[in-house]
Amino acid sequence: MPEWVCGCCGRWRVSVELIRGRYRYRLVHRYPERYGGGKNVLGEVGSVDELAELLRRCTPLELADLREAA
Numbered sequence: 066m067p068e069w070v071c072g073c074c075g076r077w078r079v080s081v082e083l084i085r086g087r088y089r090y091r092l093v094h095r096y097p098e099r100y101g102g103g104k105n106v107l108g109e110v111g112s113v114d115e116l117a118e119l120l121r122r123c124t125p126l127e128l129a130d131l132r133e134a135a
């Protein structure tokens with residue numbers, strides 16, 4: 066499953082899943098390990114346009130700030 070991650074801190078992540086022929090983009094914010102790890106799912110959307118909107122609403126990022134995770 067491909068995953069996109071922000072270049073600034075690596076804590077904002079978007080996982081991409083193909084479900085019944087449609088893509089789902091799930092935006093997650095990971096807590097630092099020193100706070101016990103864990104993650105907060107901020108939302109799931111079905112298109113890149115909606116993902117851009119979700120990023121605007123919930124994060125300081127834009128699509129261009131994400132890159133494919135290694």
Ligand SMILES: [Zn+2]
Binds near residue numbers: 077
């Ligand atoms: Zn970051």
